Amino acid sequence: MNYFLKDIPERTQKPRQSGCTMVMDKGLSLRQVEDFLSSAGAYTDIVKLGFGTSAVTPNLQEKINLYKEAGIPTYFGGTLFEAFLVRGQFEDYVRTLHKFGVEHVEVSDGSIELPHDVKCEYIHKLSKEFTVLSEVGSKDAEKIIPPYKWIQFMQAELDAGAWKVIGEAREGGNVGLFRSSGEVRSGLVEEILTKIPSEKIIWEAPQKTQQVWFIKLCGPNVNVGNIAPNEVIPLETIRLGLRGDTFMDFLSNKNFEETII
Amino acid sequence: MNYFLKDIPERTQKPRQSGCTMVMDKGLSLRQVEDFLSSAGAYTDIVKLGFGTSAVTPNLQEKINLYKEAGIPTYFGGTLFEAFLVRGQFEDYVRTLHKFGVEHVEVSDGSIELPHDVKCEYIHKLSKEFTVLSEVGSKDAEKIIPPYKWIQFMQAELDAGAWKVIGEAREGGNVGLFRSSGEVRSGLVEEILTKIPSEKIIWEAPQKTQQVWFIKLCGPNVNVGNIAPNEVIPLETIRLGLRGDTFMDFLSNKNFEETII
Amino acid sequence: MNYFLKDIPERTQKPRQSGCTMVMDKGLSLRQVEDFLSSAGAYTDIVKLGFGTSAVTPNLQEKINLYKEAGIPTYFGGTLFEAFLVRGQFEDYVRTLHKFGVEHVEVSDGSIELPHDVKCEYIHKLSKEFTVLSEVGSKDAEKIIPPYKWIQFMQAELDAGAWKVIGEAREGGNVGLFRSSGEVRSGLVEEILTKIPSEKIIWEAPQKTQQVWFIKLCGPNVNVGNIAPNEVIPLETIRLGLRGDTFMDFLSNKNFEETII
Numbered sequence: 001m002n003y004f005l006k007d008i009p010e011r012t013q014k015p016r017q018s019g020c021t022m023v024m025d026k027g028l029s030l031r032q033v034e035d036f037l038s039s040a041g042a043y044t045d046i047v048k049l050g051f052g053t054s055a056v057t058p059n060l061q062e063k064i065n066l067y068k069e070a071g072i073p074t075y076f077g078g079t080l081f082e083a084f085l086v087r088g089q090f091e092d093y094v095r096t097l098h099k100f101g102v103e104h105v106e107v108s109d110g111s112i113e114l115p116h117d118v119k120c121e122y123i124h125k126l127s128k129e130f131t132v133l134s135e136v137g138s139k140d141a142e143k144i145i146p147p148y149k150w151i152q153f154m155q156a157e158l159d160a161g162a163w164k165v166i167g168e169a170r171e172g173g174n175v176g177l178f179r180s181s182g183e184v185r186s187g188l189v190e191e192i193l194t195k196i197p198s199e200k201i202i203w204e205a206p207q208k209t210q211q212v213w214f215i216k217l218c219g220p221n222v223n224v225g226n227i228a229p230n231e232v233i234p235l236e237t238i239r240l241g242l243r244g245d246t247f248m249d250f251l252s253n254k255n256f257e258e259t260i261i
Numbered sequence: 262m263n264y265f266l267k268d269i270p271e272r273t274q275k276p277r278q279s280g281c282t283m284v285m286d287k288g289l290s291l292r293q294v295e296d297f298l299s300s301a302g303a304y305t306d307i308v309k310l311g312f313g314t315s316a317v318t319p320n321l322q323e324k325i326n327l328y329k330e331a332g333i334p335t336y337f338g339g340t341l342f343e344a345f346l347v348r349g350q351f352e353d354y355v356r357t358l359h360k361f362g363v364e365h366v367e368v369s370d371g372s373i374e375l376p377h378d379v380k381c382e383y384i385h386k387l388s389k390e391f392t393v394l395s396e397v398g399s400k401d402a403e404k405i406i407p408p409y410k411w412i413q414f415m416q417a418e419l420d421a422g423a424w425k426v427i428g429e430a431r432e433g434g435n436v437g438l439f440r441s442s443g444e445v446r447s448g449l450v451e452e453i454l455t456k457i458p459s460e461k462i463i464w465e466a467p468q469k470t471q472q473v474w475f476i477k478l479c480g481p482n483v484n485v486g487n488i489a490p491n492e493v494i495p496l497e498t499i500r501l502g503l504r505g506d507t508f509m510d511f512l513s514n515k516n517f518e519e520t521i522i
Numbered sequence: 523m524n525y526f527l528k529d530i531p532e533r534t535q536k537p538r539q540s541g542c543t544m545v546m547d548k549g550l551s552l553r554q555v556e557d558f559l560s561s562a563g564a565y566t567d568i569v570k571l572g573f574g575t576s577a578v579t580p581n582l583q584e585k586i587n588l589y590k591e592a593g594i595p596t597y598f599g600g601t602l603f604e605a606f607l608v609r610g611q612f613e614d615y616v617r618t619l620h621k622f623g624v625e626h627v628e629v630s631d632g633s634i635e636l637p638h639d640v641k642c643e644y645i646h647k648l649s650k651e652f653t654v655l656s657e658v659g660s661k662d663a664e665k666i667i668p669p670y671k672w673i674q675f676m677q678a679e680l681d682a683g684a685w686k687v688i689g690e691a692r693e694g695g696n697v698g699l700f701r702s703s704g705e706v707r708s709g710l711v712e713e714i715l716t717k718i719p720s721e722k723i724i725w726e727a728p729q730k731t732q733q734v735w736f737i738k739l740c741g742p743n744v745n746v747g748n749i750a751p752n753e754v755i756p757l758e759t760i761r762l763g764l765r766g767d768t769f770m771d772f773l774s775n776k777n778f779e780e781t782i783i
Contacts, residue, residue, distance in 0.1 A: 002582045003618045006609045027494030029300035031292075031553075039551035039580060052503025053494050058300060060263045079505055086517040087267045096264045111508035112517070139505040170505070172469075208694075233549030233575050242574025244601055244661040244692065247633035256608040256634070288755030290561035292553075313764025314755050319561060321524045340766055347778040348528045357525045372769035373778070400766040431766065433730075 008240050009220040009250040014071070018199035019221030019239070020045040023229055024171060024206075025074075027053050030062055032229075037070045040232035044072055046104065048225070050171065051079040064100055078108025078135050078166075086112055090122075097130065107157075108135035110168055116153060120160035127161025133202070134160075137168025137176030147191040154196050164223065165196070169204030171226060177203065177210075184213045198222060211235055212245040220250065269501050270481040270511040275332070279460035280482030280500070281306040284490055285432060285467075286335075288314050291323055293490075298331045301493035307365065308333055309486070311432065312340040325361055339369025339396050339427075347373055351383075358391065368418075369396035371429055377414060381421035388422025394463070395421075398429025398437030408452040415457050425484070426457070430465030432487060438464065438471075445474045459483060472496055473506040481511065530762050531742040531772040536593070540721035541743030541761070542567040545751055546693060546728075547596075549575050552584055554751075559592045562754035568626065569594055570747070572693065573601040586622055600630025600657050600688075608634055612644075619652065629679075630657035632690055638675060642682035649683025655724070656682075659690025659698030669713040676718050686745065687718070691726030693748060699725065699732075706735045720744060733757055734767040742772065 001008070012019035023044050028036065037044075047067055054060055054076050067074045076097075084093035097105060107123050119134070126132050134157040136150055145153075154165045167189075168176030177185055192201070198218050204226040205211045214222045220239040227235055237243040241250040248254055262269070273280035284305050289297065298305075308328050315321055315337050328335045337358075345354035358366060368384050380395070387393050395418040397411055406414075415426045428450075429437030438446055453462070459479050465487040466472045475483045481500040488496055498504040502511040509515055523530070534541035545566050550558065559566075569589055576582055576598050589596045598619075606615035619627060629645050641656070648654050656679040658672055667675075676687045689711075690698030699707055714723070720740050726748040727733045736744045742761040749757055759765040763772040770776055 001577050002579070003577065003621075004614065005577065005605060006611065027300055027491065029296040031296050031299070035551040035553050038553070039549055042580065043578065050495075051505065052498040052501065055262045055264065055266065055501065055503055056304065056494055056497045057263070058303065079503065079508065082508070083266060083503055086512065088517070089267065092265065099264075111505045230549065233578055234572070236578045237574040240574065240577065242577055242601065242605055244573065244633045247601065247604070251608065256610070288561055288752065290557040292557050292560070311756070312766065313759040313762065316523045316525065316527065316762065316764055317565065317755055317758045318524070319564065340764065340769065343769070344527060344764055347773065349778070350528065353526065360525075372766045 007250075007252055011239065012221050014045065016045050018223060020202060020223040021227055021232055021235060022202055022223070022225030023047045023232060024050045024226045025053075025229065026050040026171070027057055028063070028229065030059055030066060033063055033066050036229045037066070037072075040229065041070050041072065043232050043236045047072055047074045048106070049074055049076050051077040052083060053077070054080065061100055064102060068101070073104050073131075075102060075104035075106055075133065078106040079111060081105065081107055082109065082112050085114075085122075094126075103130060104133060105130040106133045106135060106166070107162070108166075108168075110135060110137065110139040116156065120156055123157055123160040123162050127163075132162045133164055133166055134162040135166040135168055139168065139170055139175055141175045141180055147188050150188065150192055151195045154192065154201070158196070158200055164200055164202050166202045166225060167192075167204055169206060169210070169226060171206055173204070173206040173210055173226070177205075182207050182210065184210060186213070189214075189217070193218070208234070208238075208245070211238055215239055215246055216249055268511075268513055269503075272500065273482050275306065277306050279484060281463060281484040282488055282493055282496060283463055283484070283486030284308045284493060285311045285487045286314075286490065287311040287432070288318055289324070289490065291320055291327060294324055294327045297490045298327070298333075301490065302331050302333065304493050304497045305333055308335045309367070310335055310337050312338040313344060314338070315341060322361055325363060329362070334365050334392075336363060336365035336367055336394065339367040340372060342366065342368055343370065343373050346375075346383075355387075364391060365394060366391040367394045367396060367427070368423070369427075369429075371396060371398065371400040377417065381417055384418055384421040384423050393423045394425055394427055395423040396427040396429055400429065400431055400436055402436045402441055408449050411449065411453055412456045415453065415462070419457075419461055425461055425463050427463045427486060428453075428465055430467060430471070430487060432467055434465070434467040434471055434487070438466075443468050443471065445471060447474070450475075450478070454479070469495070469499075469506070472499055476500055476507055477510055529772075529774055533761065534743050536567065538567050540745060542724060542745040543749055543754055543757060544724055544745070544747030545569045545754060546572045546748045547575075547751065548572040548693070549579055550585070550751065552581055552588060555585055555588050558751045559588070559594075562751065563592050563594065565754050565758045566594055569596045570628070571596055571598050573599040574605060575599070576602060583622055586624060590623070595626050595653075597624060597626035597628055597655065600628035601633060603627065603629055604631065604634050607636075607644075616648075625652060626655060627652040628655045628657060628688070629684070630688075630690075632657060632659065632661040638678065642678055645679055645682040645684050649685075654684045655686055655688055656684040657688040657690055661690065661692055661697055663697045663702055669710050672710065672714055673717045676714065676723070680718075680722055686722055686724050688724045688747060689714075689726055691728060691732070691748060693728055695726070695728040695732055695748070699727075704729050704732065706732060708735070711736075711739070715740070730756070730760075730767070733760055737761055737768055738771055
């Protein structure tokens with residue numbers, strides 16, 4: 001911190017298991033990556049090259065290297081895994097990961113129908129040489145998964161070898177964990193948390209109100225994802241109680257009248 | 262592409278007549294233009310310096326030159342044409358285009374009442390020395406133009422010498438082609454396409470759902486415009502079926518069960 | 523202006539008392555600040571380092587210096603003042619301002635309950651060595667302050683030594699001056715303006731429709747704030763009548779038929 005403030009919640013330190021911020025890069029140039037790292041790199045734990053953007057981003061290898069030199073791993077969006085899979089090119093996908101030196105991989109079924117045991121086999125296979133993030137939840141707003149199924153899927157995917165499971169929300173924050181209005185399916189989240197440890201989940205929460213909701217529920221060191229690069233510093237202030245939304249939440253003394261000079 | 266994927270829709274190549282992406286620059290600095298070009302330049306066909314921003318943007322000539330060196334023509338937003346016209350400064354406008362070496366020009370009547378034959382005269386006159394983009398549709402949400410009028414205007418403007426016609430949506434995507442909610446006036450678009458060839462139209466579609474709608478209707482090589490600089494790469498993935506929204510649309514084999522290992 | 527247009531409204535010149543644009547920087551990197559200054563610096567009067575972002579922004583001193591060298595003062599968001607106050611660290615806050623060479627300070631009570639006379643004492647005390655911006659309005663959407671109270675607060679804060687008072691809207695533009703939909707509380711604003719001179723108020727107006735509303739009501743030289751860095755040039759065109767929204771508002775001759783060639 002640039003100045004001393006009492007009674008600021010303690011943040012976990014890198015490499016973090018909880019309190020992670022996962023950022024979505026959907027096509028930054030190399031210099032934009034440098035800009036991002038110089039402002040928000042310290043608060044970023046992992047970067048997703050969103051959906052299939054890595055297919056068409058120039059200087060992909062240089063970009064991955066820039067992040068790696070800053071100590072931040074990258075992975076390709078789950079949609080890309082699905083795009084290879086649906087074309088019968090799973091082996092090509094693994095070769096692509098090797099080629100670019102990417103050590104994390106997302107396994108998802110947001111756009112395809114994949115029997116859950118088959119999904120878990122992919123997680124298991126990939127977990128032997130990669131750190132696997134697996135995603136639960138459909139990108140299809142019509143497809144409602146009941147809470148007990150979310151829990152069952154998450155537990156099975158962690159058992160299969162996933163490092164963490166991701167709760168789907170898309171870039172817009174309007175499916176999966178959220179209603180089309182962006183409102184959190186709070187009952188769903190609370191039920192999930194009765195069974196799955198918070199630190200094993202990354203909640204996609206691209207909208208500020210969603211980030212606030214998770215931080216209020218789980219505390220400053222909740223894992224959130226799909227954060228836009230220019231929202232990482234604002235998010236950090238929400239975690240620390242330095243934005244209006246959580247200003248009072250982490251104060252030990254909420255009655256400050258005696259502190260006024 | 263940075264890796265090989267089967268069954269990816271074929272994109273047209275520059276210089277494109279269809280499949281064009283028109284980007285709106287509303288005040289980028291020179292270095293931001295460089296950043297943009299280094300990531301998304303290959304997927305950008307033409308850049309509009311939005312509305313009257315060129316009046317107050319520093320280093321305007323250098324900016325136009327930067328785009329030109331990257332093979333991307335620029336033009337001033339139609340509102341600027343109207344601003345000169347309404348002040349009786351049409352000749353000054355032509356001189357301004359010459360001075361800055363701008364070779365494309367938009368003719369529009371989004372903010373003024375212009376008899377349509379007079380608009381076509383301007384198109385005709387300017388088309389002798391410029392590539393003309395003419396825009397149909399009002400910026401006034403109250404002013405509903407019936408479909409047969411859209412068709413009649415578009416045809417007359419093409420006949421007058423317009424290279425392409427633009428369907429109005431504004432930066433917000435909430436007028437003209439769209440309802441105030443951003444929803445596409447789908448009947449309008451479908452009726453237009455019965456009469457005007459798709460490649461002669463650039464659809465302003467700043468919102469993702471709008472881009473998806475046009476790509477689903479017209480295919481990967483539809484012309485779309487008013488794209489924000491940082492949305493060009495995401496748009497390219499929608500064209501290629503590498504984002505959830507169009508993931509299944511361009512796959513020849515939609516039943517992929519046999520491809521799963 | 524990059525070309526001559528007749529009948530453009532006259533803008534005030536720096537250092538401005540009216541017509542100010544207050545920008546919210548919520549975590550730009552140093553190079554992003556340079557980019558911003560090179561495009562929009564001439565149209566920016568003051569920069570707020572939003573809420574508590576200054577706590578976690580790297581290179582804070584260098585950033586403040588960059589703005590200062592461009593002739594643009596910075597100040598910390600009012601939430602930071604409140605964060606120090608609530609912890610009994612008011613003196614630390616003053617030391618922090620000195621340490622970073624910040625000469626403007628915001629006094630607000632958006633997240634805390636502060637008796638109004640105590641707030642005015644802070645304004646008075648700080649105004650002896652800083653230029654004080656004081657903010658009226660709660661960040662809590664539930665807390666509706668009636669118009670006569672807004673006026674009473676604003677007048678008392680100006681009397682206590684505030685250079686200008688700020689009408690609260692947050693970054694989202696959905697509280698204080700605005701309904702949760704973002705719509706302006708127009709009756710409130712009009713009533714305020716019967717008592718408080720327009721040039722003494724900075725209206726937080728992050729959304730375009732809000733900026734347009736204030737410019738239509740108060741003219742091109744209204745003070746507006748919480749402008750995103752990349753919206754400063756678009757805002758300038760709204761002030762000048764070079765965007766569709768205010769195209770006709772500042773034209774002396776609204777009947778231009780004789781001007782058409």
